[in-house]
Amino acid sequence: MKKVKNLIIGAGVSGLGFANFINSEEYLILEKVSQPGGYCRTIYKDDYVWDYAGHFFHFANQDLKNFFNSKIDPMDLIYKEKCTKIYYKGEFIDYPFQKNIHQLTKVEFIDCLYDLFNKEEKDKYSGFEDMLYGKFGKSITEKFLKPYNEKLYACDLNSLDSNAMGRFFPYANIKEIIDNMKLEEDNSYNKEFLYPKKGAVTYIIALLKGLNQNKILYNQEVIDIDEQNKVVTTTTDKFEYEYLINSAPFDHLIKYIDAKEYERSKEKLTYNKVLVFNLGFDKKSHIDDTHWVYVPDKDINFYRFGFYDNILDLDKLSMYIEIGYESDAEINIEEQLDLTIKNLKEVGVISEHKLLAYSSIIMNPAYVHISNEENSLKDKKKKDLENHSIYTIGRYGDWKYCSIEDSMIDAMDLAKLLNEK
Incomplete structure (x- = not known):
């Protein structure tokens, strides 16, 4: 022994x-x-560089910065200011949803603003969904926060703690939401990130x-x-x-x-599990400035997709797709791949693009509850x-x-x- x-x-x-x-x-x-x-592994396939999932690095700890600076050539890293969107009813609006309701149609904007001012806050919330209604009101919750997180976590949101996402949840009060209509300030934890070229x-x-x-x-x-x-x-x-x-x-x-x-x-x-597709196409998408996109629409199988090519400044579309499931769900990978291609066309990411390469990974567990x-x-x-x-x-x-x-x-x-x- x-x-x-x-x-x-x-x-x-x-x-x-x-x-x-x-x-x-x-x-x-x-x-x-x-x-x-x-899960911090990389797949090299043909001309494409893919990770097991979308990993973006934003080190705040100075000791860790010093550690990696001593071991990684800065020329091997790409620095980006985050550009993220939400695909909502056929349009791409800025993330986070709650700070960009002014980009919605007039009717939906009024709904969100009215419910935001008339929300019923509590000293203590019974669960994550209860917190969403209390802090953001009915419209913001039901248009984005609830459906998106149900797709992500694949569970009853009130089974989660009200602070289940901690500092990663983009909270915003009424003043911040109103101010963002003019100032458009991003104060999220990962507004800037590093990504290794390899x-x-x-x-x-x-x-x-x-x-x-x-x-x-x-x-x-x-x-x-x-x-x-x-x-x-x-x-x-x-x-x-x-x-x-x-x-x-x-x-x-x-x-x-x-x-x-x-x-x-x-x-x-x-916990949930997540099916990740990495997809490589023959040409760029017309969406050439966005890094990743959130999708609350439950008629679309994926909850998020991202663009490796826009991060790495490549000349062919290279993507990751994430689809959430309950932990015991059966997954038909070929069926989901076909549905993903169909939905990418519906969203407008691809049109006559040809899929040249792909990989699939099942992360199990993915997000713990x-x-x-x-x-x-x-x-x-x-x-x-x-x-x-x-x-x-x-x-x-x-x-x-x-x-x-x-x-x-x-x-x-x-x-x-x-x-x-």
Whole structure:
């Protein structure tokens, strides 16, 4: 049996980040599949550069900025000021919807403004949907916020916590909405972003540079964790640890430790899955200035689509498409591809374009469902795990809605904690 001080589950940004930030060579990373990166991977097909999903990087943490600046040539990155739209009733309006209602028809604008002034705010909301009605009124909620988020999360929105999206939700008060009719100010968290010319894997390569590659073991699927004896069993081996750092999905971690507890808790740890299409066409779209588009219309299968070619300044249309599903839904990929092409024509993105290449990925889990019950269960379980020297970090390890930067900050903070022990 191999023994190691810091055993890390997962070679995504959280696991690789922790290995970089811990002041010790006594680490070992177990990765389930044959390559690192998790969802932060890149596909090269013909002339196209595609990621597993639309990843856009906007680092605010100075330590992380310094870390990546030391490992990535600035010439390998493209800087963009975000341009995002909403496809609404045949028109493209600026995002976010609630700050751009003045771009709607006069009748719809009046509806939104009237309901905004007559909304019934509360001190406490029962769920995410309840919060939308309370903060934005009936029209803004029902025209965009509710249908879009139902397509995204594939669940009853009131099953989500009112603050399920945290700082990522574009809140706006009446003054900000009115001011935006003249000033058009974007104060969102990602109004500017970086994108690597060779895809998101550039950041994974940077994280790998400082690591001993022999300490990353691939095709090591965890099947059991003995928290009392501090032993992890994979499909091929056993590993004894002093500290266990998990970045695999939180529900998987519970299952590895106690299958019965997992059965009791799985209904509280819910999530959606997302089908991602990457599409490469023979020529540009007439939409040549937009980076991604939100689609609330439920007659259209996708909730969002984006343009790699507009980000990378390429001469052929290269896109990603995202379609949300309940976690147990069956997906017919060929059927959805045909429907996607049909809907892209209906939206006006393509006309006589020829599809030259494509790939499909199913992200499962994709977006976790944040609820009061889930938060309570997670917080209690994390305390118990830490008493057994098990730490769980990152978007899925900590079961939360967060950015890639947030996941790496989790890794950095945990490394600082363990460095002091």
